[in-house]
Amino acid sequence: MSNSELAELAKEITDNVQRCWKCRMCVEMCPTYEGWFTQSTAGRLMAINLYIKHGLGSEEDLSNMLYSCTTCRRCQERCRILSTDCSPADTILKARQYLVRKAELKGERNHEQIP
Amino acid sequence: MGGSIISDLKKLVGKENASDNIYERISYGQDAAQPDLEPEKIPVAVVKPQSTRGVSEALKYANKNKIPIYIHGAGTAFKGSPKPKRPGSILLSTQGLTSIEEHEEDMYYELGAGVNLYKLEKLLLSRGYLLPMTIGSKFSSTIGGAVSINTVGHMVDICLGKIIDYVMGVEVVLPNGDIIETGTRSIRRPAGLDYTRFFVGAEGLFGVITKVRFRVIADRKKAYVVGFFPELTDVAHAFQRYYREKLPPPLYGEVLDKVAAEAPFRLRGLGEPKGHMALAITISYAQEEADREAQEMVRVFKSENAIDAHVVTSKREQTDYWDARDNILNILQASEGDEKLVMAGALESSVPLSHLDDVLVYLQTGHTYRALKEAKLFIYGHIGTCDLHGMWVAPVSMPQAERMQIAKEAVQLEGDVNLMWGCASGEVGQTASRMPFFKKRYGMAAHTMLMNVKKAIDPNNILNPGNLEGEGYE
Numbered sequence: 001m002s003n004s005e006l007a008e009l010a011k012e013i014t015d016n017v018q019r020c021w022k023c024r025m026c027v028e029m030c031p032t033y034e035g036w037f038t039q040s041t042a043g044r045l046m047a048i049n050l051y052i053k054h055g056l057g058s059e060e061d062l063s064n065m066l067y068s069c070t071t072c073r074r075c076q077e078r079c080r081i082l083s084t085d086c087s088p089a090d091t092i093l094k095a096r097q098y099l100v101r102k103a104e105l106k107g108e109r110n111h112e113q114i115p
Numbered sequence: 116m117g118g119s120i121i122s123d124l125k126k127l128v129g130k131e132n133a134s135d136n137i138y139e140r141i142s143y144g145q146d147a148a149q150p151d152l153e154p155e156k157i158p159v160a161v162v163k164p165q166s167t168r169g170v171s172e173a174l175k176y177a178n179k180n181k182i183p184i185y186i187h188g189a190g191t192a193f194k195g196s197p198k199p200k201r202p203g204s205i206l207l208s209t210q211g212l213t214s215i216e217e218h219e220e221d222m223y224y225e226l227g228a229g230v231n232l233y234k235l236e237k238l239l240l241s242r243g244y245l246l247p248m249t250i251g252s253k254f255s256s257t258i259g260g261a262v263s264i265n266t267v268g269h270m271v272d273i274c275l276g277k278i279i280d281y282v283m284g285v286e287v288v289l290p291n292g293d294i295i296e297t298g299t300r301s302i303r304r305p306a307g308l309d310y311t312r313f314f315v316g317a318e319g320l321f322g323v324i325t326k327v328r329f330r331v332i333a334d335r336k337k338a339y340v341v342g343f344f345p346e347l348t349d350v351a352h353a354f355q356r357y358y359r360e361k362l363p364p365p366l367y368g369e370v371l372d373k374v375a376a377e378a379p380f381r382l383r384g385l386g387e388p389k390g391h392m393a394l395a396i397t398i399s400y401a402q403e404e405a406d407r408e409a410q411e412m413v414r415v416f417k418s419e420n421a422i423d424a425h426v427v428t429s430k431r432e433q434t435d436y437w438d439a440r441d442n443i444l445n446i447l448q449a450s451e452g453d454e455k456l457v458m459a460g461a462l463e464s465s466v467p468l469s470h471l472d473d474v475l476v477y478l479q480t481g482h483t484y485r486a487l488k489e490a491k492l493f494i495y496g497h498i499g500t501c502d503l504h505g506m507w508v509a510p511v512s513m514p515q516a517e518r519m520q521i522a523k524e525a526v527q528l529e530g531d532v533n534l535m536w537g538c539a540s541g542e543v544g545q546t547a548s549r550m551p552f553f554k555k556r557y558g559m560a561a562h563t564m565l566m567n568v569k570k571a572i573d574p575n576n577i578l579n580p581g582n583l584e585g586e587g588y589e
Contacts, residue, residue, distance in 0.1 A: 015511050019457055021444055022147045024191055024255040028231055035163060035211060036134065037142040037190075046145075047138040057137045065138070081382070082254070083444040084457075 001101045009101065010052050013094050017049040019086035026075035026088060032068050039068070041075035041088045048095045059099065066096050120182065120205065121160045127172040128164045132211065135160050143206045144185075144199050146192040147252070156199045158185065158206040165211040167286060167294055167325040173207055174323065174578075175292030183580045186319045188228070188260030191252035193463070194540075195547035195588070196318055200581025209259045212325055219331070222302050223283055226327045228259025244331040247275045249367075251441070259324050264544045265316030269441075271500040272541070274364040274398070275332070279315045286326035287314050290573035295322075302330060318546045319579045321572045335398040337366070338409035339433045342416035342424035343390035347372055347479070347494060350393045351471035353419040354498050358468060362411050368499015369394040369440050375493035375506075378449040379439035390422045394440055395499060446493050447508060454510040459490060459518040460525025462505040464532045465541030471501060474532055478505050482531070484524040486517070502541045530555065550585025 001009075026041040027033060037043040044065050050056040069092050076089040124133040134140070143161045144152050164170045177184040183204040187197040199206065212227035215235075219242070226235065232253040236246040250256050250268035261268075262285070265278045284298020297311040298304075305311075314322055344350050350370045358364075369392075376388040393416065397408035409426045416424035427433050439445075447456050466474045478494060487507055496503040505528075507521050530552040533539055537556075545553055554562050562583075569576070569583055581587065 015455075018511055019447070019455055021447070021458060022145060022190070023252060023444060024147065024189060025252070027189070027255045028233070029254070036139060038136065038138045043138065043142050046142045050138060050141060056141070061136065061138065078254075080448075081438075081445075082442045084447040085445075 001105065003105065006098070006101055006105060009094065009098050013091055013098060014049055014053050016086050016088075016091045016094075017045050019084050020045050020088070021084050021086075022046075023083050025082050026078055029074060029078060031070055031072060031074070038065055041069070041092070044069060044092055044095075045086075045088055048091065052095075052098065062095075063099055066092055066099070120180075123176060124160055124162050124173065124205065127176055128162050128169045132164060132169065133160055133162045140206070143187055143190065143208060146187075146190050146195060146197050152198060155202045156204070158199050158204045161206045161208065163208045163211045167212070167288060170207065170209070170212075170288045170323055170325055171292045171294050173205065174288055174290060177205055177577045178291050178575055181575050181577060184577055185579055186323050188257040188263070189231075189252070189255045191250075191256045191260065192264075193461070193543040194545075194549055196544060196579065196582050198547070200547075200584075200586040207323070209323065209325065210257060212259070214326070218300075221300055223300070223328050223330050226258050226329055228257060228262075228324050228326065230258045232256050232258060232261065239331060240334065242331075243334055245275075245334040247281055247332060248278060249441075251443070258327055258329070262315055262324055262327050263317065263319050266542050266544075268542065269369065269497050270366060271364050271368055271497070273500070274366050279312065281330045281332075282311055282315050283328040283330050284311050285314050285324050285328065287322035287324055289322045290575070290578040294325075298328060300328070318544050318582065320546070320569055320583055321578075323578070333400075335366075335400060336402040336405045338397045338402075338405040339427040339436075340393075340395040340397070340409050340412045340416070340424065341427050341432075341436050342393040342413070342421040343388060344393060344416075344419070344421055345390050346420070347391050347475045348472040349420045350391055350498060351475055353393060353416050353421070354501075355468060355471060356419060357412065357415045360411075360415065362415070363397070363399075363408055365395045365408070365412065365499050366398045367394065367396040368497065370494070370496055370498040370503075371440050371443075372494040374491075375443070375446045375495050376439060378447075379442060379445040382445055382448065383435045383439060385435055385439065392436070392440070393421075393498070394436055440495070443495055443504075443506075446506070451491070451510045454512060456491070456508040457511050457513075457518075458506055459509040459513070459521035460487065460505075460507040460523075462525050462529040462532070463496075463502065463540055463542055464529055464538060465500070465502045466532065466536050466538050468501050470536050471498065471503070474503060474536065477532065477535075478503070478528075482528055484528055486520040487524045487528060490521050497542070500541065526552075546582040547585070548588045550583065551589055554585070 030040040033040040073089040121135040183201040210229040212229040214227040216225040248267040371392045399405040490507040
């Protein structure tokens with residue numbers, strides 16, 4: 001993957017996140033949610049945006065959050081039926097891909113992060 | 116300073132209940148419709164006490180050190196009230212307060228502020244009770260947030276009343292950390308000084324509600340009505356006529372414009388809407404009575420040009436129509452060419468009954484705001500309680516500056532509507548982003564009075580500071 005392809009992937013991800021309305025209907029129902037916002041889908045989406053768009057937070061924190069998602073896709077269905085259909089589960093998977101590709105480009109591929 | 120605050124807070128509320136993670140701090144620092152958060156206003160810590168005592172310790176600490184503290188239920192507020200306005204703040208979430216005590220013999224439940232509304236609704240229904248509120252964000256929002264705003268959401272206020280009518284008392288932590296209780300355990304409210312009212316609907320200005328003594332009411336029988344109209348103003352005329360005829364207020368009276376109805380209709384396989392959609396639910400203790408009121412509603416709809424109006428008896432049809440209305444964000448699933456849409460501006464106003472039609476016309480064609488005229492407008496709302504919404508949307512690729520202009524004009528238009536027709540928000544609160552309007556509508560003498568009350572209760576102005584001042588929204 002080239003730098004421009006990585007930038008394209010980043011745009012696709014952040015455009016999806018931008019469609020998230022922060023209605024938070026995916027928070028309480030997330031199986032990994034134990035009271036902290038970043039343990040839920042909406043929290044993961046916000047973190048993705050903060051990292052990719054604004055360079056905030058650490059890659060390690062973001063990676064841990066992304067890989068704690070069970071990819072059960074309940075949030076994706078709820079968002080489609082009740083909200084803006086911003087494809088949250090797909091976006092989380094794409095963000096995982098983004099981190100891996102980014103590391104590859106930097107020559108720092110971390111095999112532990114590959115599912 | 117930030118480092119010492121987080122370690123102090125961890126000691127006070129437990130290390131698992133405090134965080135200085137940047138992602139948590141920013142996520143909790145935002146709310147549903149106010150996503151912008153200036154970097155210097157990102158809170159230094161988030162705390163999530165699991166008990167009233169923990170809330171009290173956090174407030175005592177903030178008060179002693181004069182640290183601003185912002186209170187956050189589920190973060191679904193629309194007008195920026197939980198968003199930090201001042202740098203160096205603590206953000207306190209009440210979501211850890213989830214206790215539920217049943218006192219059915221005295222017709223109430225004592226609820227922790229963090230109890231989720233959807234779970235509460237299901238629990239009450241299973242016991243034969245009706246939760247007298249329908250908040251659009253019920254899947255995530257909390258009873259503490261709803262009581263702080265005193266909103267029943269989509270329901271018609273004059274049917275079953277507002278939340279204050281059900282709150283027999285509250286437990287509150289004052290800005291200095293003192294814990295007080297208000298109200299009664301009787302179904303009869305205190306006569307005279309009833310200072311529960313200082314906190315219900317106060318938007319967290321005077322204290323943090325930690326428990327709510329909530330009166331329960333028996334579930335009612337319901338009947339469902341749908342109507343489709345050629346013009347939006349026909350829907351307004353139908354509800355004006357309904358009340359003019361002195362018919363019993365319905366539990367719900369909703370409107371969804373034809374364009375807004377298209378996406379949710381498609382999603383549910385309902386085809387094209389026949390016109391602008393109106394929905395109503397009538398209620399009574401007896402099914403026959405609810406059915407009779409529904410027939411009256413159908414008659415009124417037809418007398419105001421409805422293309423089609425009928426009582427909806429099929430459960431499937433009821434669910435489809437009501438889901439189409441309740442899941443209003445589905446309208447953002449419509450696309451503009453190849454592009455998906457995002458919300459750029461929004462309006463909510465509860466207007467006088469006799470001007471429902473005038474406001475609908477004004478929203479569509481009566482104003483001169485350029486960016487709003489160029490954006491796509493969806494109109495919907497709780498027309499049975501005279502509460503109208505407008506949502507202006509834009510393609511996701513629209514530059515941020517243009518979207519901000521739409522947002523700004525929507526706020527101005529909302530203020531214009533409220534000033535022209537002498538009204539205010541009936542659903543999502545009055546402080547924070549709405550303070551500039553508040554000052555115009557009620558005048559500086561009223562604002563100064565409220566500031567003085569706030570100062571008397573919170574002399575260091577640590578609790579949600581900037582919300583009553585309207586900081587950042589002038």
